[in-house]
Amino acid sequence: MGEVHIVDHPLVQHKLTILRDERTGSKEFREVVSEIATLMCYEATRDLPLREVSIKTPVAPAKAKVVKGKKLAVVPVFRAGLGMVEGILKLIPPTKVGHIGLYRDPETLKPVEYFCKLPPDISERDVVILDPMLATGGTAVAAADALKKHGCRNIKLMCIIAAPEGIAFMRDNHPDVDIYVSAIDDYLNDHGYIVPGLGDAGDRIFGTK
Numbered sequence: 001m002g003e004v005h006i007v008d009h010p011l012v013q014h015k016l017t018i019l020r021d022e023r024t025g026s027k028e029f030r031e032v033v034s035e036i037a038t039l040m041c042y043e044a045t046r047d048l049p050l051r052e053v054s055i056k057t058p059v060a061p062a063k064a065k066v067v068k069g070k071k072l073a074v075v076p077v078f079r080a081g082l083g084m085v086e087g088i089l090k091l092i093p094p095t096k097v098g099h100i101g102l103y104r105d106p107e108t109l110k111p112v113e114y115f116c117k118l119p120p121d122i123s124e125r126d127v128v129i130l131d132p133m134l135a136t137g138g139t140a141v142a143a144a145d146a147l148k149k150h151g152c153r154n155i156k157l158m159c160i161i162a163a164p165e166g167i168a169f170m171r172d173n174h175p176d177v178d179i180y181v182s183a184i185d186d187y188l189n190d191h192g193y194i195v196p197g198l199g200d201a202g203d204r205i206f207g208t209k
């Protein structure tokens, strides 16, 4: 059974306040989304396996640890997930990046995939879905569905803010997926915004408002 990990480190909480503040402009918003992704990545990779190597320090021979060539991929969900990619690549440069685009059908209200480009060996990789806002959970569930169809077995979801409704929907549909989130807010309003949240993450990252 996957778990919900709340990354409530003081630095993450501080940076989250910058994101929530309506006075924060796009440049700073983008930088801080990326920084939070780096800090959350540190937590989401805590279970990476290690192997021992022999090295020499300037003082003596030593047995030391390195990350055991685990294959990782991140899959940002368009649009806002793109803002988290650089922060992860900074920490783990060999990570491959897939992309998924989903829109909500205005009649069925169900997410429909309009773009999906994944690394060819995605089924052999540990995958982290990136989406800063887990609102209804519809998009995250559809992204995990798509990845499972491509054979992925080890999937995590990294969000900056979640609504309780989104967490519950994800847990019901993909109980095996670990969720990493820096805050669980109060509720979703009638327009589908997380309250208090930070507004539309895509618009704030890309300055489209």
Ligand code: URA
Pocket: 080, 133, 135, 192, 193, 194, 195, 197, 198, 199, 200, 201, 202
């Ligand atoms: N997506 C956003 O960008 N913000 C919300 O509050 C909910 C969904």
